[in-house]
Structures are given as structure tokens and as C-alpha cells.
Amino acid sequence: MGEKCNNIRFQDMLHAYELHMLSGNDLEAFEQHLLECEYCAREVERLKEVSDLLEHDSQVALNLEQIASRGRETSSATIDAESPYGQKRYRFIAAAVLAAAIIIFLVLKPWDIKIVPEKSAYAENRLTIMFFENVPDPSDTSKLGEIATNLLINDLSGSGFLQVLSSQRLYDIMRLLAFDGASRFDKNITTLVAEKAKAKWILNGAILKSEPNIVIASQLSDVSSGAVIASQKITGRPGEDIFALIDTLAQAIEKDLSLPSELSLPTKVRISQMGGQSREAWRYYLQGVDNYNKLYLHDAVGDFKKALEYDSTLAMVYYYLALINDPAHIKKAEEYSSKVGIKEKYYIDILSANISNDTKVADRLLRELVGKFPEEKMAYFWLSRIEQRRDHILQSADFLNKTIALDSLYKMAYVNLIYSYISLDSFSAALHAADRYAAIAPDEVNPLDCRGDIYSAFGKNEEAIKEFRAVLKIKPDFNEYKTLKKLTILRLCSGDYSALDSSNKVIDSFDAKQKYWLLPYLKMYQGKLYQAINYFDSAAALNDSVVVYRLNKARIYEDLDKPQRSLEDLEWVLKLINEEYPNEQLAYRNLFIYYLAKADLFDSALSQAEQLGQWCEAREYSDRYYWGALGSIELARENYARAAGYFDKASSPDRDLTIYYLAGLAYLFDNQYAKSAALLERVTRECPLIYSSGTWPVKANYYLGRAYEAMGKKSEAAYRFQYFTDLWKDADPQIECLLDARARLLKLK
Template identity: 30%
Template sequence: MIGKTVSHYKILEKIGEGGMGIVYKAQDTKLDRIVALKFLPQYLASDLSEKERFFHEAKTASALNHPNITTIHEIDEYEGQVYIVMEYVEGTTLKQIVEGEPISLKKVLDLAIQIGEGLLSAHEKQIVHRDIKSDNLKVTPKGQAKIMDFGLAKLKGATKLTKAGSTLGTAAYMSPEQASGEEVDQRSDIFSFGVVLYEMLTSKLPFGGEHHSAIIYSILNEEPQPLARFNNKVTPEIERIISKALAKDKEERYQHVDDLLADLRRERKGLEYAKSSILTQTYEPPKPKKKILKVLIPASVLVFFALLFFILNPFKVEFTKEQTAQASQNSLAVMYFENIPDPEDKDHTGEMLTNLLITSLSQAVGLEVISRERLYDIQKEIGQTEAKNITPSLASQIALRAGVKTMLLGTILQKEPNLAVTSRLIEVKSGKILNSQRITGFSAAQIFSLVDSLAVLVRNDLEVTPTVVTEAKSVAEVTTSSPEAYRSFLEGVELLDKFYYAEAQAALKRAIELDSNFAMAYFVLSLGNGVDAEARRKFLQKAWQLRNKVTEKERLQIQAAYVSWIENNPLKATEILQELLRKYPHEQRVYDNLARFYANLNQYEKALQTYLAGLKNDSLDKLLWNSLAYGYAGLNRRKEALDAVDKYLKLAPGEPNPYDSKGEIYFIFGEIDSALYWYQKAVSLRSDFISLEKLGYHAILSQDYSTAEKYFQQMGSTSDKIQKTQSEYAFSLIPAHRGQIKQALKQMLDNLSSHKIRKFQNFVLFDYYTLTLQGYEVENYSSMLEYAKKLSIESKKDPTDKIYARDILAWAYLKNGNPKMAYQILNELKRDIGEKLPAWQANYDYTVGLLAYEEGKYESALQQFKKTLEPLLPNHAPQFHYAVSLLKTGHITEAISELKRVTWWSPISLDRINLTLLPLSEYWPIASVKAHYWLGVAYEQQGEKDKAIKEYEKFLEIWKEADPELQQKEIKDAKERLAKLKIKA
């Protein structure tokens, strides 16, 4: 074709070829302009109806005149082949751009807005493109976006896609309705546009597969990976916009492009606003660096204390980005030390030096040293997360926002044969260099001595008086003398911050293997999940023994933990934390921890004020926002809970835990579908994350036992020994839920033998507890008592356990016909727990109610249960025996409400919402089934026969293959009641 003349178009060169034909560059000899000729497939000429349809559509499309749409000039035939003459557009396809360097967020939004404006113009004329993809979008050298191939569009409202027509759309960009061969409208273009947006931001397609059918399946059934997994600059709002554009149900999608455009423009304007709100100093943008390791300094590791419980009272705090703290009289921000020989800081020398220096300088009373954690939050706030090379202007912005008087900038000039370090102490407000230092002569192994020398010089420069620092120790004395141990410690701290328990535990254990006297490593191990309770207690006791090898603030943290856990004195621990905050008011984790103590004492107002103070210090504290979300949820304040968890998600979009937390918030409010969606999002970021357990539990309650097994198998594939063991326990819940108690019993006995061999004391206790419940359920009360005794004996091995299963033991004695022993044990329990902790008192009160329930004293039981539950968080786990007591005493409406919750509730992460200190907190696999029976009874009493029938049928369906022992109890009664109701019906 090259050189030929078609009509008055001289073919110059071939510029492309695809499924819909070949494109040539040509000279329009009449109008002396360059155009593009596209020759369509031969079948158009031979199929008269298809040809007629095409000419009709192309004629309509030729009326489009918009700067972001390629103009159609003419349609004709040449030697039996249909061709279309279009505007020639110089530039590259968006596909080629995406496959090159990553596109900035600004450019993505600029191009997206142009594409959207072109689509809007077409949709206003009732024209649907139905083949939007990055290959059909071109970008000119001046950055103008052009939508091509509108000549192949289909009029809105026309007949459904034919089999041939369905091939027009490239599979990976098809909307679900297009992929299913259904009628398409403008919303199909919106979905395809969403695919393009996802591709621009991630260089990946949201739906994929190795062949056409796999791609179609992915589009119809699978959710795309979160954008933040591939691009950490994506904001939650952009994630929301694209998620809405990619909604599988077209009714849930954007209904019109102008709505999508409005959101894109708002987000683009937000970028400009964020840029203008940054302080006016100019600076050279840093070259792309490896993502900075978000390290918390040792003084802030109390964050992991907060991981044990996320309990607080809700409050609302709002801050603007323009807020800047007032500079303290003698305050300092130590900026990240740039590592010139190793710009990526692969051996973490820069991180170590920075954190060690902060630790050393923090010992000076009267000198407020801002934590590295807080500085990183500010760095993230102003959009410089990736900048490891902190320029002076960027440092000034960070320091001004931190509200400090001075800042220290440092550089590592060389590492071999010795370290060479320079530092500059700068007055933040004026930018004046107060002093500069250069230190050499220390080897890499002597980094601790180097830090000591530099700290002395900085203190002198800041004119910290000698009497203030006389008690300051060398940094090795308050950390470790092993550089490798310190590296492992920092790694463990960072991993725990992301809730990666197994890897964090491995790193921290490596630290204490390298230095057996590393106090803070022991302390952090005592606080992290993924460690057996007995081992954690030993780690804490070791940290307590080594408490003189830490800074004062760290010593107070260890002391508070020791007094609370080992000495069982939460009130004294609270006083210690209050003292710590008086001395170190900017220790964020202490606010979190102190508020949790207040909440555990049911002092919710104090918890509120404490968290308020913490958020005022640092509104970017992601873990605090996480805790806040659960606090709101516990107090039944849905909107505030979701707002708080969304802030957490915005601060850590690339981590799985915010998604898991959001799932749990929805779960607490009974919004199960939403909860499952966010759990799955968490698992998509990390395939062995703790959300698997909750997904498995829901599958059990849905009677989807094969899916539950898959989730539990996935749980067991992790390297985390605790989670692997938890998966073994989870498998035994499946037969328990089905009423096959004997099979569950066998699995639990196998687990018990394995756990004893592996010395997993926590799980040994849990096994005995579950075996006790199973004995109760099949009315084998002698077996119930046997296991309750063993549970109590094993629990007593932990000297911190003041209850040691005496609640369960008293219950078992009563069921064995020995009420005298039951109440004797209960009286001993009351004497021993005293009034130290409300949770212990709740345990006692509930057990009293449980015994009254078993004796048929339902009114007395109800009053005890109410006494137990009244001071607790309103949105706590439902209680089966409380619900039945309500029903037995005529409170039918309240009983139905509680029983409904029992049918879908399964354990979540929070002890205080789960009420794990109550004797029957893990009864849910059986209680969730029996609740259907009791709902049937309740509805029958209310005269709602249809609802009663439905609940009885549900109950009998789940337990259709239950053990014979259970057939004599509720099952027999349910069958009789159901038969009578059906006869009446």
C-alpha cells in the first residue's frame, strides 16, 4: 500500500496494526494535510448488515468535535475494503507511556481529566465507545490526550452485542456486562476508563489471566489488588474513585462521567492545595531513593504495649496541616544522617547513628528531643516520604512543623577504614548555623563511642548545663554494645509496627542472641504478639532485671508493665505512666498506653482526655487512630469509628492491618459483607495475615466448611508458629459447629498432645478449656470436671493468673451435683481478686450468674449478667446465657436482639470487646447454632410462626448430622415444635 493513492489520499507509511485493521499515515492531496487512514477488516464489506451498521455509527461519531477526541473526516471504500479517514495525531499511545517510567500522580490526574472530558462530550451525544483501553488513547508531545477509534462506537440503546461484536473490546478492559454479552451503555465506558486509571497508577491491569476465559472470570468474580500495594503515593480518595469506577454492579458505579470528572478535578485541586500549603522555602527535590525504613526509636517502643489491648474512650480531634507547634525553649530535632558512601543505607548505619544519637541526647533533662517517629510523620505529611536525603530546606519545613528551636543535620562521609561524620546545629527560625562538628577515627564497630562523643558536643553547643547531664550514661550502656544486635532490634521494632509478628519475633530474638543483656529487646519481645504468654512473662522479668541498662523513660515503661502484669497492680502502673508523661510529654506511645489502662479500669472519661492530648501532639499517629476507631466502635459510635479507621488507612495504605481493622469495625456493627470485603483486602496485601482466621470463622457460620478449611490451611502455611498452631485449633471448630462433638473432641485431644510436646502453654490451656466446654455440651459432666481441674492446675503455673480457671471449675462442680464445692471455690475467687481490676470482678459476677442459670434461677442470673455487662463497652460480644435468661424471664424483644447477634458473632482481635475474661467467651461455635433454636422459641412465644419455623429449620439443618447425644436435647424439641407449627400453618 505504501506509495499508492486511495481516492485523494497518498499512502506514506504504515503506522499501526491491530484487531480492527491497519492504519496508514497519508497525505490529503486536496487539503494538503496529513491524515490517518484505517482500513477495517474484510468482513465489513461482505456483511451488508454489519457494513450498514458501521457506516451509521461512524457517521454519528464524525459529528464529535472535541479537542480530546480524534476527529473523523471521511468514510469510504477502496477495492472492496472499508476505510475511515481520521485526524493524524503525533505522539505515543498511553500504553507505551505506562510501560515506560512511572507516571507522576499529577500527570495521571491531568491526563485522566482530559480523557474524561472527551468521554463526556461523546456520552452527551448518546455515543458509547465500548473499547476504551490504553492502546486507544494517545498523548501528544504537548501532553494533550486524544481518544481514538470512536468510529467503532455503538449507539446507546441499540441492540445487544452480537458474538462478533463482543470481540471489539480488549478482554482485560471489558466491563462485567460487556464480558457477559449484555447490553452496554455509558457506564461500560466508565468501567473501562477505571481500568485505564488503575493501569496508569500501577503499570498493571486490575484483572488478568493467562487466557481469555481466565481474564473474563477475573473481571466477573475477583477484586483488584489495592492500588497502594503498587504505588504508595495513591491517596485513599483516589483509591475510592477508582474502586467506584470499577464496581462490578453498574448500578453502584459512577452513573455519569461528569460525576467521575468532578471527583478527579477535586483530587487534582487537592494536590495544588497541598503544594501551596507547604512552607515557602524552596529546595531541590531529592532523587528517587529506596523507600525509607520507618524506624521507631527505642524510647518509643511502648507502642507494642498498646497492641495487647486497643481499648479507649472515643473523642473527636481535628487538626489542619497548617498548624505548626510553638518552639519549646530547648528543643531539638535530629534529622536523618545521610549516608554518602551507601546512599541506600543498606547496612542501616545512617538509621543506627540517628536513633542512637536521639537516645543519647534524650537523657538530658530539660532538653526535649523529638522522636524519629514524629519527624517521619511530618515528613510523610508534606509528601516527602521517600526522601532519605534530608536537604536543609526540607529539614527546616519538618523542624518548623515539629515546633523545635534547633535541628541537627548530619552526614556520614566515609565508613572505611573509619567512620567520618559531620554535623551542623542550626537555629530553625533564622536558619543560622550555630556550630558544626567533624568526627573521625572511630571504626564501624565503635559507632556507640562516636555517638557518645557527638552527643557531648551537641549538648555543649546547646548549652545544656553539666548538672542536668551528670546522670547521662554512654549510649552503649542504655542500648547494646553490639552494632549487629542494634540493627536486628530496629528491624524487629519496625516489623512489629506493621503487625508482622513472626518476622519481628525472629529479629528481636536475634538481637538478644547477639547481646544477652539487651534490655529493650527483651522488653519489646514481652509485648509483641506471636509469643507464648509464659515466654513473654520471662522476657519481661529479664527486662526488669536489666532495667538499669536503659534510659529513664524506658525504665519507667518497663516498670509500668512489670507492676501491672507481674505484680497485678494496675493502679500503681497507671501512676507510673502518669509520672512518665509529666517528665516526657511528647512520648506518644505513653498516651496510648495510659489511656488503655484507664479504659481497663472503666475510667472512660480519663481515657478520652489522655487520647485527646496524644492526638494534639501528633495528629498523624497511625496506631493511635487505630485504637481510637475501636474505642468509638466499642461505644457504638459508628461514624466516628469509621472516620478514625479511614485516617489510619490513609496513613498506612500499603500495610494490611488498617484494612483488617476496618473489617473488624464493620463486623462489630454487624455489617458482615463489608467486614469480609476489608478482610480480603488485608489478605491481598499479605497472604498469611490474621484476617484469614476471621474469614474462616465466617465461613463456618455460613456452613461453607470447605472454604473455612481452605482459609485455615492458608493460616497454617505461615512461618509464624503461633498462627500455625491457631489454625490447628480452628479446624476443630468445624465439627463442633456441626454438632459432631466426638470428632471435635478427638481433634482437640490430638492438638493437646502436640501442644504439650511443643510446650505451647497458652494452647494447652485453651485445649483443656475447649475440652471442658465439649464435655458440658454432651452432658458428660464427669469429663467436664476432669478437664476443668487440669485447666485450673495448668493455669496456676502462671503466678500472675489470679483466677486460674476457678470460674470454670466452680461451674463444673455444680454440673456434677456438688454446689457446696462450687460456691466454696467461688468465694475463694472473690477473696483473691479483691477490687484490683474491674475485668476480674466482671469474671466473678458473670460466674455467679452462670451458676444461677444452671440452677434454673433465671431472674437472679439475669440480674448478675446485667451487673457484669453494664459497666463494659456497649458494643461487646453477645452472651448466649444472658440472652436465654432474658427469654426465660419474659424479656422476649431484648432476647431476640441478643440471640441474633449470637448467630453471627465470632472472635475478633480485641480482648475487651471479646470479653475473653468471662468464662464462656469461646462458646461461640456451638452457641451460634443453639441461638437459632432459641430464636425459634422466642418467635413462637411472640406468635410469629413463620419466623419461628425458619429458625427451627435453620437449627436442624446445621445439626442434621449431629452426635446422637445432642439428638435428645434441643434437636428433639425443635423437631416436635416445628411439626406442630407446620400442622397449624
């Protein structure tokens, strides 16, 4: 059978086999056919390379999974109308369509190297300035070499005729080369950097002398030919600092490159005119940036505050402080922004817009920034965050992949990409991103923790528990014991009741704050609601996480049918958030509106919903918050059909567990049992990892049981009711849903 296979059934199976979509009898039959059919055997080998590529690219995996998901939905909707033969035939047609869709994807969005027009190896007018060597201080403990490099980059970046590689991009390239084994002081490092940066010119420099006067030397070379264009030696006067010398050097370089005399914007400001003339301030500033890039945020804040002791006018110091821990600092950054370069001014304005939740302005500024500076990885990273706000999760993931293309060692991009793929319900893409993250951080535990979150989000609790245990074996206090807390709650919600005893033993070794952090959760997940409230009150007196405690108390009062108490706790939470973050309008707003409606304050709830909708529309946020608010109001009114209609409009690829849970209830009471079950399943999987979710991950099992019972899935219903009643076997008496679950379980048995 060397010619084309004439068996239509096996032809249809071919692509499904390559994409690992065959199982059971179909898989066995096709593999037997391969032993007999030379044509199909050759096709399998030919397609194997493409198949491997699909398996190992996260973006392709995501598209594959989404198309397959749509295929499953269509298949399940059609299955009742098909004959048994038609059903089987449909599966193979769907597989062929899926394979065709993947080929279309590869044609329309191939790897850049195959589709992007070939650019010149060296970009026109692009200059890379290497880190200056500090000859008197080879380890550059004073950071004078690094200061000179950054000042010169800032000075020359103001030119409209010269593309200067940013200090961040230079740092990223050097870091990547170091990861690949190259030393910063290799003789060939200049060539390696030039290849990565695609620069036309490269400048090497050195601090030859620092006392009593500074002497700077530089050499400007053409990268393609290696020819030296010019050399400079700038000798300062005794007492003259680095800033004036850098201005002199910058002007000499501009002359050497024969750039137009009117160098750039009419408003170009030289380094010596920018203020910030303290070498010590710059030393601490650069040290802070270095610590920020390493995610040593506490150390970075200390460095930035130290820099301000020497110079209180450094705008970018205030920028980083606003970015890390105190948004109020953005006002000072704006006040002194006239003393920074064009790019830095963009970042200050963008952060200001983000702090004000003005998505429209932030988006416009970011797109302007990447238009002028296309290698700014942080611009793409922030664009991903904006698209996430709009619920454009696929576009968000695309920007994150662009970020990684510029800096394949940028860890936060991988972290955000992982959770984007989780939101898109793509297990394989999320796991692939986690593997890439682990490859660049083999000695760190956060990749393991992220992998645990992936497994948990997809209901693979055993694998999640294994990953979390691996984290704790290396670092028991990781992330302020949050991994230990996740592990304990996950074990408890998985029916492993020994977690209670083992966690109590661990808790005894904590300090008082850590002990009270976890104990309330254990009581809450046991259904001991009054004890949980008391423990949350005790924890609030000892710990800083008061907001989380009050949120959980609000949810417990909901369980106890005390809506006014729920509302009081949540109002307190929102007031505190508003005091610290006056521009924040989304945090727990849907839950607040729901509790207003539960307390029969429908006019107030509707008014809040309208304000929320207007706020989101003005800032280009997703409208799911508005529709979710209206759905929660109608749910409280017991208008289940209208609630379900609103929740249909609130559907989103991003994880919003408040909407998942409330929509699950609305669909259940509106007799849309399959839709209810799908959402409540996600709540049972994901809520244990959200510390403010109250008893919802437990109670979701009760409502899920009811959905399965109404669908006629008795065994699934019995499992959920049994799970729920076992978990709350020692719960407070007379909890209505618990009594009902026990009664329903008896009937099913």
C-alpha cells in the same frame, strides 16, 4: 415563605432531616415541604456543612449513635403511654434534643485547633536531631548513621533542661513525610521535620569517616531564623568506637546551647557509661526495632536474639522480646535497666506492671511518662489498653485517637479503635475508623478483614462474607487461614450449607494441620457432637492450638450434659495457661466457675468467685468478672431472679460473650424476654468469629426463639426455630433442645 417557618411539625423535622433520621412518609412530606418553604430550604443548606462534618468524624458519629440509642430506649419505654399523635410528636422532639446534644458536644469538645491556646511555633528548649548521614556508606548498611542518631538522642534526653525529639517520634514524622511524598534526602526535609516537630533548634550530622578512625560532624541551627549556632567536628582516635565520640559531641552541644552546667538529674549517665558498647549489637537492635514497627515480628525476634549474641546486657532488647513473645524476658530487662535512659526505664517498668496485671501501677507510670514526654504515642496506646481493662471503652477510644493524632500512620491504633467502637455498638464510627485505616494501608488486606469483622458484629452477614472473600482473593492464607475459617463458619451460621462442600474442597488442599483445624468446627456446627470431639482429639495431636480444642470440647460436653468432663477439660486449659502466663487470672475464669457450679461444686465456685473479685479490685480491673461469676453460679443453681440481678451488675460495653450468653439464659428463665433477646442476638452475630465459643452461636438461636415466642413475636420465633433445626438437621439424635425446638416450631405453624 421567606420568613421563619410557622409550621411547628416541619420545624421539628428540620434537624432530624439533617441527621438522616427521617424515613417513609415523614421524609416524603418534609422534602415536599422544602419545595414550598424558602426558610427551611435555606436552613437545610446552612446545616449541610455541619451535617457533613458529623458524618465524617468517627468520634462525633459515636456520640451521635450513643445519644440516639438512649433516645430509642426512652422512646420505646414511653410509647405505650402515648397517643398516636403524641408518639409522632415525641420522635421529632427527640430529634431536636439529639441535634441540640450534638451542638453541645461540638461546643464542649470542639476540634483542638479552635480551642487550644495558640502555642509558640517553636517550643522552648526543644531540639530535633536529624538522622545522621553516613558519607562513606550512603545507604547506611552498617547502620552507623542511625546508631549515632539514637545514641545522641539518648544522651541528650537525660537533660532536665532540654526537650529532645525521641527517635520514635522522629521515625514517625519521617514516615509521615514519606507517605506524603517527601524523600528522606530532600533538601527541604529539615524544614518539613521542624514544622512537624515544632522544634526551636535542629541538628544535622554526618559520619564523615569510619575507618581507621571515626570522624563526626554536626551543625546546630535555630529553626525560626535559620541561623547556624555552632558547628562541631569530632575526630576519634584509631580504634575508638562511636560511643565515646557521642559523649564528646553531646557535651559540646550542651555547651553550645548554654545549658546549665548541672545538666539534669544528679544521676545522669553518659552513653559511654551505660554498657552496651557493641556496634554490632546496636545494629541488630535498631534493625529489630525497625522490623517491630513494620509488624514483622518474626524477623524482629531474630534480630533481637542476634543482638544478644554480641551484647547480653542490652535491656531494651529484652524489653522487646518480652513485649513480642516471651514475658519472662522482662526480668532481664529490669536487671539491666540501670543502663538505659529515663524514658526507656519507664517503658520497662510499665511493661513489667502490665505483665503482672498491676493496672494501678502501670496507669500511674504511664501518666507520669506522658507528663514528662507528652508526645509518646505508645504511652497513650497503653493507656487505652488499661482503660479497656476497666471497661472504660469510651476513654480507651479517646486515648487511641490521641495516639493517632501523634502518628496518623500507626496501624495498630486504628485496629484497636475499630474494635473499641464495635464494643460501643457504634457501627458508623467503627466503619469510619476502618476507612481511615484502609487509606494508609491501601495495599494491605487487614483493613478488609477488620471491615468484615465490623459487618459480622452488626449482623450484616452478606457484607461480611463479601469482605472476607476479598481478603482471600488477595491472600488465601492470610493470618494463618483464620479469615478462611471465619468465612466458612459465618457462611454456615448464615444458613449457607453449601459452605460445607466448598470448604471440604478447600480443606483437601491444606496440609494435615490445616485440615484438622477446620473439620471439627464443621462437625460441631452441624450438631454432630461426638464426631466433633473425635476430630478435636485428632487435631490436638497435630496442631499447636490445643487450648482452643480443649475449650470447645468442654463446651460440647456441656451440650451432652456431662459437666464433670467439661470441668476436666477446662481445668487442663487453665493449668496450661497458668504455666505459661502465671499472672493471668481472667482467661476463661468465668466459664470455669460456671462449670464448677454445673458440677454441683458450689462452695468451690463461690471461693473462686471471691478470689476473682479480690484480684480484679486490687488491680483496678472491671468488676464485671466478679458479678458475672456470681450470676453464673446462681444460673447453675436455677435461682434465675438472683442470677439476673447479678448479671445486671455485670453489664459492660466491652464484648464478653460468656456473660452475654449466660445472662441471656438467666433473663430468659426469669421472664425478662426483651433483655434476653437483645443479648442472644449479639451472641448469634459475634460468636461465629470466636473460635472457642463451642455450639453457643447455634444454640443461641433456640433460646432466642423461646424469648421471641414468650414475647408474642411468633414469626421471629418461628424463624429462629426453623434456622436452628435446619442447621442441625443431621445432628446427633436425642439432643433435648433440638427436639424441643422442633415441637415448638410445629405449634407455631
